[in-house]
Every structure is written in structure tokens, then in C-alpha cells.
Amino acid sequence: MYRYTDEARFVRDAPTVLSYAVLGAFTFWLYAFGPAVTLLRDELGFSYTLLGFYSVLWSLGSALAGAGFAFAARRLPRDVLLWGSAGISTVAAAMFTLGRSVAVTLSAAVVFGVAAAALVAVTQAILSDRHGARRDQALTEANIGAGASAVLGPLILGALAAGALGWRVAFALPAVCLLALYLRYRGTPLPAAPQRHETGRAGRLPVACRLFAVLTAMSAAIEFCLVYFGPQMLITTGLSATAASTALSSNYLGILIGRALGSAVTRRPGRSIPLLYASLALTFAAFLLFWLADHPVPAIAGLFLCGAGVANLYPLAVGLMLDAAPGRGDTANARSQVVLGLVTAASPYLLGILADRYGLSAAFVLEPVMIALSVALLWTGLRAHRRTGHPA
Known part of the structure; x- marks a missing residue:
């Protein structure tokens, strides 16, 4: 039902729209979380190291879920994983906003x-299985x-933080959106996980x-360091x-504009690799502007351009990764x-x-340093991919 060929027209059907919307709702939480931790630090007065520890725990939770996702994906339907x-x-949003202590918010x-790792993995898998070579x-x-x-997350967070309601109310908005999506799409059939067909040692992915x-x-680490420490x-x-938390929206506006341009560029095949190299070059130049600025205006401009640079790094890198592991999208x-x-x-x-x-x-x-490592990984990965007989 969900096979897709290169010649077919790109169709934004119900599973596609649902995946877009769920990812958007979750991203509101993701990008509001960094500024929210900044506001939480202002309330509770903890150190930079503890601020970074919030990111550590989030990321370790992602690693834990990632380690078990392939196992869960073989046994549970995609709709169960998604919802x-x-x-x-x-639940995590409720813990983070209702808990007023470091211990509870760290647990959140x-x-x-x-939840992040599972939600991102299942939406990426749905889109990859649905659209194949047009992923x-x-x-x-x-x-x-x-x-x-x-863009909206930090703006709404900042507006509420300055008002009587407080910044915590912002974390209820994605929950309302997800409930509406569930009521609308809960019966929508989603693409099933493809059967593994490649040969080779079990569990071993191509280099x-x-x-x-x-x-x-x-790519995510470059972005997350700016999200957590940019303010x-x-x-x-x-x-x-x-x-400062509100001004971080300049970075997210750059991401939005960069991804809109990236979507236009990738509608024609063969442009993803040049776009990746150009994005890394822009990220490096923009970061220098942000890093060396001693006034808010050039610093905010640098954050905006950093956003435009990092915008397409993650989605295009995911596309390369899935293309290099045909039939093993869930494992990858x-x-x-x-x-x-x-x-x-x-x-x-x-x-x-x-x-x-x-x-x-x-x-x-x-x-x-991370930008330079990304360039090296892209170049080396493309060489390895070509050696397997696949075009870049």
C-alpha cells in the first residue's frame, strides 16, 4: 500500500501529514526546553555544570530508548510506538512543569x-518507508x-515568562496538539516495518x-550546544x-528559513551533498560572528545565521544514513x-x-571542533558509500 517509486508523484497523504504534525508538536518541547532550563537556573541558582547535566540526562534517556527501539519495532505496530x-x-512535560525541584525536573x-528517541525514530521510519528514494x-x-x-517555542515561553501565567504554561500546548492529532488520526493505517532482506552478519550495519x-x-550536538548555552x-x-531566552528564537527562525530553502533544493535529486557541505561552511562562519560578538545585535545575527547553517544538517544526514542501510531502517x-x-x-x-x-x-x-569533525565524517562516509557501489 505504501510503496513509493522515484517516478511517482510525491504525495503528502495522512501518514505523512501526521508524522509532520507529531514531529512539530514534539519539537516545540525540545526547543522550549533549553530556554526553560535557563529560566529554571535563574530561579534556583544552579551552576553551568548542572545546566549541562539536564542535557546529559535527556540524551542518556535518548540513548536508552534507542538501544531498545529496534527490538520494540519488531514486536509493536507503528501506531502503538507513535502514540x-x-x-x-x-508525562515528561507534566513532571517538568509541576515539579519545582532540581530532582524532579532532572527526572523529567x-x-x-x-520519549524523544522513540518518537523521532518512529516518525523518521514512517516517512522513510512511505517515500523511499524521496525520503x-x-x-x-x-x-x-x-x-x-x-521559532514559536521560545517566543511563547518568553511571552508567558514575562506575564502572569508563567513560562510553565507553554509546555501544555504540545500536549493539547497531540491529543487533537490522536482524536483525528488514531485509526489511520501506518506503513509497516519492511522485512529485512540484506545479507551479512546479523546486527552489523555498513560502515x-x-x-x-x-x-x-x-549535527544535533552542534545545535544543542547553541540551544543550551546560546542564551x-x-x-x-x-x-x-x-x-536572552527569547532572543534564541533568532536561531530557530534561521533554522525555519534554512529548512524551507533546503526543501526547495532537495526537490531535485543530486543536490543533498553540496547542500550539506555549504551548510557546514555557513555554520562555521556564522558561529565565528556569534562567538566573537561583544554586543547583542551581532550576536543575535550570528545565532540566526547559525540556525540557517545547521537547519539541514540533521535531516540530510538521516537521509544518507537510511540510504546506506537499505531494508534496515529501524535498526539504523x-x-x-x-x-x-x-x-x-x-x-x-x-x-x-x-x-x-x-x-x-x-x-x-x-x-x-565539532564542525570540523562533521566535515570529516561526511567526506569519509561518502567515500565508504561509493566503495559499496552506491552513487553519492
């Missing part, structure tokens, strides 16, 4: 991480909606797939904590979530430790 993950995300970060377009379009949520999985993780850097230019997704969880756990936490010891500006040297 179950959405429900767990809602773990639960969020578990790049589907994944990029899905991340346009996610980019819109990324190119594994390199691209690390690239997806590195803190803006505070050093003279902004208040609330203003699961392994990538484990790697993503570990890398995104280590990088912000390491940045926080370096910031406490050497200062935040010096600690941000981690970003250009």
Missing part, C-alpha cells in the same frame, strides 16, 4: 529523552514544521551507515535571562539514536564543565 511515545512525552529530562524531501519538509515550532549515524549525532552567551553581551534509526544520545549527552556537559573552569567564551571552542 505511546507521544503519551510519555506528555530523562523521561523526555526516552530526503519528506524528512526536510518534516523539519520545516519542526523549525516553525522551534557508511555507521559514519552517517555519527554525523547525525554531531548564557547572550547574557554576557548585556541581555537579561528572559530577553535505533543505532543512530544511541549514538546521538551519547554524543549530545557528552558535548553540552563538556561545554558546561569547560565554562565553569575557563569561562563560557573559551568553552565554546568545542563548536568549531
Whole structure:
């Protein structure tokens, strides 16, 4: 029912629209979480290291869920995985907003991480199975909606933080959206997991797939370090904590615009690789502008351009990873979530430790290092993929 060929017209049917919407609802939480932790730090007065620990626990939860996703995907229908993950995300949001202590909110970060990995993996799998060779377009379009949520999340969070209701109310909005989606689409049939057909040792993915999985993780780590510590850097230019958290929306606006342009570019085949290299180059140049700025205006402009640069790194890297593991999308997704969880756990936490010891500006040297590693992973992965007989 859900087979797709290169010659077929790209159809945004019910499973596609549902995947787009669920990912957008979850992304609101994801991108509101970093600024919310900044506001929580302002309330409770904990250290940069503890701020980074929120990211660590989220990421370790993602790694835990990723380790078990392939097992669950072989035994549970896609709709159970989808709605179950959405429900767990809602529980995590309730824990984070209703709990007023470090212990409860740290626990919420773990639960969020578990739900995150499963929800992202199942939506990516649905889109990949539904659209086959056109998965790049589907994944990029899905991340346009996610980019819109990324812009709205900190804006709504900041507006509510400045008002009588408080920032915690913002975390109820995606839960309402997911409930509406469940009532509308709960009977929609979703693509079933394809049967494994490749040969080779059980559980072993191709080298190119594994390199691209690390690239997806590195792409997310570049972005997450800016999400968690970008507002803190803006505070050093003279902004208040609330203003800095709201100004992070410039980064998300850049992501939204970048993904909209990326969607247009990837409608024609053969453009994903040049777009990835161009995105990495823009990310590096924009980060230098942000990093070296001593005034809010150039710093915010740098964050905007960083967003445009990182916008297409993750969805296109996911497309490369899935293309390098034909028939094993669930396994590739699961392994990538484990790697993503570990890398995104280590990088912000390491940045926080370096910031406490050497200062935040010096600690941000981690970003250009990760950008350089991403270029190396992309180049090496493409060479490995070509050696298997697949075109770049």
C-alpha cells in the first residue's frame, strides 16, 4: 500500500501529514526546553555544570530508548510506538512543569529523552518507508514544521515568562496538539516495518551507515550546544535571562528559513551533498560572528545565521544514513539514536564543565571542533558509500 517509486508523484497523504504534525508538536518541547532550563537556573541558582547535566540526562534517556527501539519495532505496530511515545512525552512535560525541584525536573529530562528517541525514530521510519528514494524531501519538509515550532517555542515561553501565567504554561500546548492529532488520526493505517532482506552478519550495519549515524549525532550536538548555552552567551553581551531566552528564537527562525530553502533544493535529486557541505561552511562562519560578538545585535545575527547553517544538517544526514542501510531502517534509526544520545549527552556537559573552569567564551571552542569533525565524517562516509557501489 505504501510503496513509493522515484517516478511517482510525491504525495503528502495522512501518514505523512501526521508524522509532520507529531514531529512539530514534539519539537516545540525540545526547543522550549533549553530556554526553560535557563529560566529554571535563574530561579534556583544552579551552576553551568548542572545546566549541562539536564542535557546529559535527556540524551542518556535518548540513548536508552534507542538501544531498545529496534527490538520494540519488531514486536509493536507503528501506531502503538507513535502514540505511546507521544503519551510519555506528555508525562515528561507534566513532571517538568509541576515539579519545582532540581530532582524532579532532572527526572523529567530523562523521561523526555526516552520519549524523544522513540518518537523521532518512529516518525523518521514512517516517512522513510512511505517515500523511499524521496525520503530526503519528506524528512526536510518534516523539519520545516519542526523549525516553525522551534521559532514559536521560545517566543511563547518568553511571552508567558514575562506575564502572569508563567513560562510553565507553554509546555501544555504540545500536549493539547497531540491529543487533537490522536482524536483525528488514531485509526489511520501506518506503513509497516519492511522485512529485512540484506545479507551479512546479523546486527552489523555498513560502515557508511555507521559514519552517517555519527554525523547525525554531531549535527544535533552542534545545535544543542547553541540551544543550551546560546542564551548564557547572550547574557554576557548585556541581555537579561528572559530577553536572552527569547532572543534564541533568532536561531530557530534561521533554522525555519534554512529548512524551507533546503526543501526547495532537495526537490531535485543530486543536490543533498553540496547542500550539506555549504551548510557546514555557513555554520562555521556564522558561529565565528556569534562567538566573537561583544554586543547583542551581532550576536543575535550570528545565532540566526547559525540556525540557517545547521537547519539541514540533521535531516540530510538521516537521509544518507537510511540510504546506506537499505531494508534496515529501524535498526539504523535505533543505532543512530544511541549514538546521538551519547554524543549530545557528552558535548553540552563538556561545554558546561569547560565554562565553569575557563569561562563560557573559551568553552565554546568545542563548536568549531565539532564542525570540523562533521566535515570529516561526511567526506569519509561518502567515500565508504561509493566503495559499496552506491552513487553519492
